[in-house]
Amino acid sequence: MTVRGGRRGRGLSRRGDRGDVAAGPVLRAVGLSRVYQQGDSTVLAVDRVDLDVPSGQTLAVTGPSGCGKSTLLHLLGGLDRPDEGEVWLGGQRIDLLGERALARLRRRAVGFVHQDFHLMDELTAAENVELPALLAGDSPRTARRRAAALLDRVGLADRGRHLPSRLSGGQRQRVAIARALVNEPLVVLADEPTGNLDTTATHDVLRLFAELRGTGQTLVLVTHDERVAATADRLISLRDGATSEDTSPASGGSQLGALLGWEE
Numbered sequence: 001m002t003v004r005g006g007r008r009g010r011g012l013s014r015r016g017d018r019g020d021v022a023a024g025p026v027l028r029a030v031g032l033s034r035v036y037q038q039g040d041s042t043v044l045a046v047d048r049v050d051l052d053v054p055s056g057q058t059l060a061v062t063g064p065s066g067c068g069k070s071t072l073l074h075l076l077g078g079l080d081r082p083d084e085g086e087v088w089l090g091g092q093r094i095d096l097l098g099e100r101a102l103a104r105l106r107r108r109a110v111g112f113v114h115q116d117f118h119l120m121d122e123l124t125a126a127e128n129v130e131l132p133a134l135l136a137g138d139s140p141r142t143a144r145r146r147a148a149a150l151l152d153r154v155g156l157a158d159r160g161r162h163l164p165s166r167l168s169g170g171q172r173q174r175v176a177i178a179r180a181l182v183n184e185p186l187v188v189l190a191d192e193p194t195g196n197l198d199t200t201a202t203h204d205v206l207r208l209f210a211e212l213r214g215t216g217q218t219l220v221l222v223t224h225d226e227r228v229a230a231t232a233d234r235l236i237s238l239r240d241g242a243t244s245e246d247t248s249p250a251s252g253g254s255q256l257g258a259l260l261g262w263e264e
């Protein structure tokens, strides 16, 4: 696997200059709305959401099915564009960027984790992790080194040569988390990251998120799982696309240790 191209400017990654990030929230949404057309009717999937996510915060987004959680996450990560409002990432307004600039920024500054992993089936675990680093301009050697270190960090040092089909669901999700981290993004956005996992694998993924939180990684987690939501510093609930509640869980995330030792 060879992807060429020099790494241009790490400005919006955690590997780059963080000065501008320290000045304000890492992620900011202002009056964010997204409308979908469904036949003759329109669906207001996200309805004038305002949101500031400070550096290092773990934010959980919850709410009933269809309330707009995934749409909001996609808007925040530049995978989709709002019909109204603004999205700011690392002090830069991203909703007005052209496609190429937006794609470049996403690669460097956003790590996505999906419910169904989105790994490339024909690439090994290590190659899946290397790919975003290569696309961002790292040399193959650097990408390999970074991927190996991350696979080690997620407890899969001995699985780098395996294809995803030879990994369990929990292992695949840990590879996906390693991949999300390889470019040291400003923010990790995870959409139901434990949605397809059994209890043990959920436990492993939660432990990883706890570690990430400890390193100051900004995290936004969309989840139905109360155990996942309870690990966050802050919880917002969506209803019909709008924020209905914005709270700090009583635990303030401090129940994490207890949760990680939870008893079935």
Ligand SMILES: Nc1ncnc2c1ncn2[C@@H]1O[C@H](COP(=O)(O)OP(=O)(O)OP(=O)(O)O)[C@@H](O)[C@H]1O
Pocket: 036, 037, 038, 043, 044, 045, 063, 064, 065, 066, 067, 068, 069, 070, 071, 072
């Ligand atoms: N591409 C699309 N085209 C049309 N409507 C869409 C599209 N994507 C989402 N919607 C609609 O927007 C609303 C919000 O969807 P979204 O997937 O963001 O909700 P959600 O809270 O993530 O749901 P779930 O928890 O079931 O995944 C829903 O009514 C959905 O049907």
